[in-house]
Each structure stands twice: as C-alpha cells, then as structure tokens.
Ligand code: SF4
C-alpha cells in the first residue's frame with residue numbers, strides 16, 4: 001500500500017511509529033498499524049463468494065450464481081475469530097463476494113469487537129439501507145470501504161454488470177454519513193474508467209469519503225480474463241499517480257487521504273515527486289517507506305482467508321501455488337507461525353533475489369520487487385520481474 005497522504009503530510013509519523021512499535025497491536029492507532037510488528041497480520045477475510053453484482057474485474061469470480069457450499073459455518077467463523085484474537089490480530093476486513101449477504105455478519109462483527117479486534121467492511125454498497133447502516137454502527141464496524149468504479153452510472157453499472165448499482169452505491173455513502181460511519185471509496189483503475197479519474201475523486205469528495213483508495217488491476221479471478229483489455233498503460237499509470245499526488249497536495253489530509261494498492265513501486269514515484277517539489281517531509285517519508293521493509297505486505301502484515309477457510313498471503317494471491325493451508329486442518333495461528341511453511345518463507349524472504357530488470361534495479365529494497373503475484377503470473381517464476389513497473393520511464397522523464 002502506497003500511503004500518499006500519510007507520507008506527504010506526515011511529519012511526526014516516524015516518531016509515532018517508533019512509540020507504538022512494541023505495543024500490542026490492538027492498542028496501536030489505525031494510522032500506525034501498517035508499520036508495526038510483522039507477523040500479526042491484518043486479515044482480509046472473504047466471508048462468501050455470493051454477490052448480487054457481477055463485476056468484470058472481480059478477483060474472486062463472485063456473483064449471483066455462487067452458493068454457500070463449503071462456506072465456514074457460524075461456529076467455525078466464531079472459533080476462527082477467537083484464534084485470531086489469541087494471536088493479537090489487530091484488524092479484520094470483512095470482504096466477499098458481498099459480505100452483507102452473510103446472515104451472521106453482525107454476530108461475527110460483535111464477537112470480534114468483544115475479543116478486541118477492529119473490524120472494517122469492504123462492500124459494493126448496494127445493500128446498505130438505513131437499517132443496515134444502523135447495524136454497521138451498532139456492531140462496532142469502524143470503517144466501510146465502498147467500491148465506486150465510475151463517476152457516472154453508465155461507467156459504474158457497465159463495470160459492475162448491474163443497472164441501478166451506481167444509484168444504490170452512492171446512496172450508501174449518504175446512509176453511512178447520516179449514521180456517523182467513516183467510509184471511503186475504492187476504485188479499480190482500468191482502461192475503461194481512466195478518463196474519469198479526476199471526476200471520481202470529485203465525486204468521492206462530494207460523497208464525504210475520508211479515503212480514496214486506488215487499486216491497480218491484478219490478474220486474479222475474472223480480473224485475469226479481461227486483463228489484457230483492461231490493464232492501463234505505463235503513461236496512464238504515471239498520469240494517474242501524478243494526478244493523485246496533486247490532489248493529495250491540495251486536499252486537507254484530515255478530510256480525505258489518498259492511497260494506491262498493489263504496486264509497491266508507486267512509493268518510488270511518490271518520493272521522486274516529493275524530491276522534485278523540494279518537500280520538507282521527504283526525509284520522513286523516505287524513513288516511513290523504508291520501515292515497511294520491502295513494499296508488499298503479503299505473508300507478513302497481510303493475510304487472506306477465503307470463504308472455505310483456505311489461507312493465502314493476500315487476497316489476490318489465491319493460486320494453488322500460494323496456498324498456505326486450511327483452518328479446518330490447522331488453526332490459522334499455527335499455520336501463520338510455521339517457519340517451515342514454503343509459501344510464507346518465499347513471501348517473507350527479504351531482501352529477495354529477483355530476475356530481469358527487478359534484479360538489477362537500485363530501488364528493489366524499497367519496493368520489494370513490486371507485486372509477486374503479477375510477476376509470477378507473467379513470468380511463471382516467483383522471482384520474475386513485475387511487468388507492471390514503469391519506474392524506468394519515469395526516471396527518463398525526470399532524469400533521475
Ligand atoms: S502480492 Fe501483489 S496483490 Fe498481493 S499484497 Fe503484494 S503487491 Fe498486493
């Protein structure tokens with residue numbers, strides 16, 4: 001995760017990180033969580049594959065045709081929460097499919113809160129009625145990330161495969177705001193919505209989003225079927241990063257923060273932009289980025305659990321080759337703390353040796369060689385270069 005706002009406006013963050021580094025993670029304020037102890041991960045838990053929408057880029061191939069077969073039962077889910085609490089997991093992100101389709105979601109959220117785990121929700125927003133917003137608040141869910149893939153109904157509904165989705169999603173922001181729930185926008189940038197990026201940011205600000213989180217497409221699930229058509233080009237990546245940088249500079253950090261996800265190399269663009277600007281926060285930002293120990297958090301600060309209890313290093317790494325184990329065979333805590341697990345060893349080895357241009361790149365210790373899922377899918381090798389890196393072009397432009 002590339003924390004643009006936190007790096008640009010973050011004076012005092014390094015000292016905060018150091019102050020909270022050795023505290024139990026449940027006591028660490030949210031803004032420092034990403035930088036604290038390595039092996040107590042934030043857990044992205046896909047509660048179900050069921051979904052009321054049918055999005056073009058869905059990494060879990062969710063949709064109305066998916067059933068409940070194999071899903072963890074309520075009892076199994078409650079025991080999993082107990083296990084996560086016992087190992088000090090600070091935050092669970094309920095995702096899907098559409099997590100609000102699980103009847104026991106409020107029970108699970110309350111149980112996690114009682115066990116001292118913070119809960120966030122990742123949703124398409126279409127099911128957030130006034131009653132659901134009230135349940136979100138009462139169950140103690142602290143943050144809701146709502147997907148918005150276009151500034152207009154035409155773009156969003158085409159992407160989400162469902163007419164009317166845009167209207168219901170934008171209403172969800174109003175319901176959350178009225179109920180006092182903090183919410184943010186998640187947008188996956190593709191060739192189809194690239195031209196609307198600035199309008200989507202404006203729309204997010206109008207909707208009262210406190211976060212603007214840009215996801216790059218990863219070849220996973222249906223996202224891999226449409227990857228060639230939808231993945232943005234190098235100049236579009238640079239254009240989008242320049243735009244986010246400018247908007248983050250212009251925006252009060254307390255009203256909305258900007259982030260990008262799934263391209264750890266974005267931090268190189270951010271630091272280069274701050275250097276070009278003569279930013280007084282550059283040194284602090286460099287220290288923050290370096291404290292992440294190699295970019296991507298998969299297998300260290302981030303874990304994924306699918307609806308059937310399978311554990312992976314991150315939600316986009318759901319390939320058989322990256323399967324860590326299943327919580328029905330062995331508790332998550334035991335899987336995660338196994339130093340011999342071959343997948344975790346691979347993801348945790350830092351610095352790692354890379355092939356191709358990542359192998360020769362002077363930034364590899366900061367960005368960790370980009371995204372290993374993209375590298376693996378493109379090069380058939382965990383050590384391959386991340387093909388979605390345009391830092392070389394950027395350096396030519398900036399003459400770094
Ligand atoms: S492996 Fe790729 S998709 Fe997964 S967390 Fe790392 S950068 Fe993101």
Ligand code: SF4
Nearest residue numbers: 358361364367370389
């Ligand atoms: S070429 Fe590889 S190591 Fe260099 S910045 Fe890009 S992803 Fe990172």
